[in-house]
Amino acid sequence: MKELFEGKATVEFSLPIEEILPSREQVIQNMGYLENNIDGYFIELLEAELDQARSLIVSKGIYAEYGIKAISRDDGYFSAGGREFTPGPRILARLTTAQSIAVFACTLGAEIGKRIRYLVREGSSVEAYMLDSIAGLAADNVAEAVQQRAEIASAAKGYGCTERFSPGYCGWPVSAQETLFSLLPPETCGISLNASSMMVPEKSVSGVFGIGPGMRRLAYGCGGCEIEDCPMRRRMT
Numbered sequence: 001m002k003e004l005f006e007g008k009a010t011v012e013f014s015l016p017i018e019e020i021l022p023s024r025e026q027v028i029q030n031m032g033y034l035e036n037n038i039d040g041y042f043i044e045l046l047e048a049e050l051d052q053a054r055s056l057i058v059s060k061g062i063y064a065e066y067g068i069k070a071i072s073r074d075d076g077y078f079s080a081g082g083r084e085f086t087p088g089p090r091i092l093a094r095l096t097t098a099q100s101i102a103v104f105a106c107t108l109g110a111e112i113g114k115r116i117r118y119l120v121r122e123g124s125s126v127e128a129y130m131l132d133s134i135a136g137l138a139a140d141n142v143a144e145a146v147q148q149r150a151e152i153a154s155a156a157k158g159y160g161c162t163e164r165f166s167p168g169y170c171g172w173p174v175s176a177q178e179t180l181f182s183l184l185p186p187e188t189c190g191i192s193l194n195a196s197s198m199m200v201p202e203k204s205v206s207g208v209f210g211i212g213p214g215m216r217r218l219a220y221g222c223g224g225c226e227i228e229d230c231p232m233r234r235r236m237t
Helices: 024-030 040-056 089-095 111-121 125-155 174-181 231-236
Strands: 002-005 008-014 060-072 077-080 083-085 100-107 204-212
Touching: 008 125, 024 040, 024 125, 040 111, 040 125, 060 089, 060 125, 077 089, 077 100, 083 174, 100 125, 100 174, 111 125, 125 204, 174 204
Parallel strands: none
Antiparallel strands: 002 008, 008 060, 060 077, 060 100, 077 083, 100 204
16 A cells, blocks of 8 residues: 655555564574474464464554665764754665665554563463564564565666665664664554654564665674674674
């Protein structure tokens, strides 16, 4: 579905659960186990939580493209959509040659977060851990699905896209969510920001990626990142 927001066409859509639900093998690996080295009892628990996730997740995504009006690595900012962003040198370096940015947000909906909190309150810590791991992977998959749709549209113009960047990572303050969400319709995909600029529902992802001729994704690297307890870092070590 497309609508005009401050003169920009936003693209909002729902995603089928089959596209974003991780496999059992992916969840096992994400939790730090090998499939042939995990007890059958825990496999049964995991299958039950995957079924729970299938019934609870209602995934939605949105993106809007804005031309980059100015960018300065020396001054540490870029401007787009009448807003100024200061995402840090690592992100600016990747956006220097981009013609525009895609601002995106996506979510799994509120119910899966409620279920995880309920399991924690009930003392079902193993099940809560499994469902949280499933939700984390699914949220990444929703963000990936949003970008893939934008990449198809960009490829039709002969453009490529960079990897995604989100506030809270690579030295970009979480407070930047306020500016980012000002470039999307209010309550987009049912997402709001709390007083700490954190997204509600919590199983949501937002950010930007660059678009332009010759743009391509690079692998995420942990060098220079100050976040030690990061899921991406844990997966790579």
